[in-house]
Amino acid sequence: MPTERLSMRRIREVMRLKFAQGLSDRAIASSLGLGKGTVGTYLARARQAGLSWPLPEGMDDDGVELLLFPASPTVPDPARPFPDWAEIDRELRRPGVTRALLWEEYRAAHPGGFAYTWFCTHYEAWKGRVRPTMRQTHVGGEKVFVDFAGDTIDVINPVTGEVRAMKLFVAAMGASNYTYAEAVASEGLEDWIGAHVRMLAFLGGVPAVVVPDNLKSAVIKADRYDPGLNRTYAEMAAHCGTAILPARPRKPRE
Numbered sequence: 209m210p211t212e213r214l215s216m217r218r219i220r221e222v223m224r225l226k227f228a229q230g231l232s233d234r235a236i237a238s239s240l241g242l243g244k245g246t247v248g249t250y251l252a253r254a255r256q257a258g259l260s261w262p263l264p265e266g267m268d269d270d271g272v273e274l275l276l277f278p279a280s281p282t283v284p285d286p287a288r289p290f291p292d293w294a295e296i297d298r299e300l301r302r303p304g305v306t307r308a309l310l311w312e313e314y315r316a317a318h319p320g321g322f323a324y325t326w327f328c329t330h331y332e333a334w335k336g337r338v339r340p341t342m343r344q345t346h347v348g349g350e351k352v353f354v355d356f357a358g359d360t361i362d363v364i365n366p367v368t369g370e371v372r373a374m375k376l377f378v379a380a381m382g383a384s385n386y387t388y389a390e391a392v393a394s395e396g397l398e399d400w401i402g403a404h405v406r407m408l409a410f411l412g413g414v415p416a417v418v419v420p421d422n423l424k425s426a427v428i429k430a431d432r433y434d435p436g437l438n439r440t441y442a443e444m445a446a447h448c449g450t451a452i453l454p455a456r457p458r459k460p461r462e
Contacts, residue, residue, distance in 0.1 A: 214242075214250065219276065222250050227261035250276070258333040263397040271329050279332075288320050291327065293334040303359055307331070346382030351453075354379045354404070356395050356423065363391050377403040381415070387447040401444055402427035408448060416443065417453050427454050 214222075216238060225236045232250065237244040243308075248405075256259075257275035291314050299305050311327045320428050322330075357376040373390040377399075381387075388407045392399040404435030408414055420426040436446075437452055443450045 213277075214246075217425040218274060219272070220240075220263075222247055223254050223259065223261050224260060226251055227254075250462045251266060253277070258336045260336075263268050264336070267329075268334060271325075274326060274329050275333055275440070278326075282341075289318060291331075293331060295298055296331060297335065301377060332354070344382075349381070351370045351382035351417055351419055353382060353419045354405070354407070355421045375399070377407075379407045380412075382419075386411075395423060396424060396437065397440055401440060414448050414450050417451050419453050420457060422454055425454070 221240060222236055222242075225231045225239065226233075230241070233244050233247045234244070237247045241245075253276045259272070259275060263272065291310075296310055299310055300307065306433065307328055308324070311324050314327065315321050355378060357378055360373040361376050362371050363374045367396075370394075374393060375395050377390045377392050379388045388410045390403050390406060392403055404418070424438070426438055426441050428438050437454075445462065
């Protein structure tokens with residue numbers, strides 16, 4: 209008779225005790241009243257799925273279960289092939305390419321292929337295995353991350369119909385992901401400083417640290433340990449009572 213599957217709450221606890229607390233399989237089994245082999249089996253599934261602790265932000269029990277216990281295909285394998293994750297990853301680096309678009313192309317080529325949720329969940333698991341990243345913990349109100357989005361956006365004058373290409377300034381708080389966005393004319397110093405002033409007014413306060421990328425309006429000399437800040441930008445930070453801490457050069461994930 210097959211062993212009944214553990215609840216997702218207990219599976220999460222197994223992973224937490226192993227990956228966060230560093231307990232041995234035997235200690236976990238003793239703590240949760242499970243067999244050592246059972247603990248080892250679930251941990252092996254977690255490793256094979258690329259899971260650790262804490263789980264990726266936003267992943268619910270259904271997503272975890274899908275990775276740990278992938279459903280067996282109900283159609284022949286040739287009709288439901290696995291996507292080429294390396295090719296998917298390369299395509300996503302191109303401007304304007306989204307997961308939804310790539311999934312639609314995959315389903316167009318393979319009508320019996322996997323659903324969109326499966327596609328996204330397994331891509332994230334693959335990405336976590338080949339490009340692991342350090343999880344950062346942010347204190348509420350401590351940092352705001354600021355930058356311009358890569359592409360311009362069209363802003364249309366509702367009266368004249370005139371279309372202007374604008375740059376999109378985006379700011380996000382580290383802990384809450386509370387976001388401010390604004391279209392400005394350029395990445396120049398005047399627009400950069402003005403966007404910061406309006407961002408702080410929108411937030412209703414001043415974070416302890418502002419983390420920009422190394423664009424010229426923020427940093428005149430990019431350096432990992434001693435970046436040279438634009439003087440006007442530094443004076444704005446001093447006036448507002450915050451600090452500027454640029455991300456490392458050529459490290460956009462920061």
